[in-house]
Amino acid sequence: MTTPWGEVGLTRYPVDPRDQLRAWDAADTYLLKHLAESGTDLTGAVAVVGDRWGALGTALTGSAGCAPTLISDSYLGQQATYANLERNGHGGATLLTTREAPPERVDVLLVRVPKSLALLEDQLHRLRPAVHEGTVVVGTGMVKEIHTSTLNLFERIIGPTRTSLAERKARLIFATPDRSRTPGPNPWPHRYELPDDIGVLAGRTVVNHAGVFCAERLDIGTRFLLGHLPPRTGAARIVDLGCGNGVVGTSAALTEPDAEVVFTDESFQAVASAEATYAANAGERPGKADFRIGDGLAGLAPGSVDLVLNNPPFHSHQATTDATAFRMFTQAREALRPGGELWVVGNRHLGYHLKLRRLFGNSELVASDPKFVVLKAVKRS
Structure with a gap:
């Protein structure tokens, strides 16, 4: 995968030479391109939620000064991330599961939109206390993964939300934290x-x-x-x-x-x-x-x-x-x-x-x- 900070080699897990599916897609590369072009400061507390096979985490850990926290619900996705970080000689990332306590402070929150709207709702609720007025919040997904209900969750839990133009069938979500919002309790489990x-x-x-x-x-x-x-x-x-x-x-x-x-x-x-x-x-x-x-x-x-x-x-x-x-x-x-x-x-x-x-x-x-x-x-x- 070509990133603004160079190329990274990525595989899914478990590795299967017959598997024709890539370990990244246009949503990953669109987000990385935006972060580089917008000059987003990645030296603070960066949290990445739902990085599927470690594409985002591997690329960001290879960028100057970035040591992200990667939060995932997938054991296989985490194993892929460990392998991809090692393959590319990138250290410094912290891997957490969705069942573990999230970071206490997040300066940049990056969300790979999951297939499950419920999981997105749960994770936004869990991370909201760590988000402050200056936090940069960017979501990413393929166009077919982002719906009005997706945007409504960001709007209700984080703050005012807008989307980007589509690029290679991918789209970005931008949410501005509003601490005065009262989204109510997390309904899960x-x-x-x-x-x-x-x-x-x-x-x-x-x-x-x-x-x-x-x-x-x-x-x-x-x-x-x-x-x-x-x-x-x-x-x-x-x-x-x-x-x-x-x-x-x-x-x-x-x-x-x-x-x-x-x-x-x-x-x-x-x-x-x-x-x-x-x-x-x-x-x-x-x-x-x-x-x-x-x-x-x-x-x-x-x-x-x-x-x-x-x-x-x-x-x-x-x-x-x-x-x-x-x-x-x-x-x-x-x-x-x-x-x-x-x-x-x-x-x-x-x-x-x-x-x-x-x-x-x-x-x-x-x-x-x-x-x-x-x-x-x-x-x-």
Whole structure:
């Protein structure tokens, strides 16, 4: 990526030579160009929120005198950032998660607009106390990512807001801090009760931190999977892979009270949600619950799992891809014991049965409706 301070080499994480997606886009380069051309002072307290693969952090850390704080909800994004900083010989950046306390003072606040409006709302609320009248606040995103609702959040929480002209389908957001504004309390996390037809979870409470998929209601894919989970199997170790708010793993925990249930996701907000959902519903059960931030099942020993439950994503930010699902299926096969099972829900058109047959040598249709399928694959050896 070419920046005003030179070129930087960037990759996504995990590195895959077959991956054709770049680790930056026009929104990143537009923001960096603006900072250089406007002469923004980057020697103070700079905070960058939502830097996807470390493009902004790597470029800014390479500029004179800049030691930014980089705040991210993504474990994979943070790993990419660490690798990209090291690759380019740039030190001095501080990496925080969205669950950690933000800096007490911010002189320059740079926001890569996330896909989730809720996550943007939560992070602006959390950072507002650190913003002062002289803080430079600039957001960036592709045109299709910035909506009236996006601008309204900046306006309500930070202050008067305007946008730039579009450049290469990217746009900037400029907000002027107004400390007299009273945006009200941060509404996150959000809680809701499940309907009465969700099996062992009927009427129970779900806790969602901002940015978690379908944070204000149960999504229809997860609902379909909950209606077709395996009955009691005597499984000793169950994994909710890509756990989100943890409803699938919590359902499994209540069904198999003596099993260890592992909740894993690459989102810090998701794992915090899963912990809260589990604690609200199954915290007194005898079996153990393990909550892990990471790259899917990469941290589990091979052949150590009896059952994997998975509702895989098919988007990486704005890109539609099945690479994440295929990686999850591959990790599941490695982690399962012989005879262990992977249960997957997905849209019918995604063709997951083909990938499962390729990896496991088998795929069974458990249930289907006009939109979704639930598939089971068994590790034979």
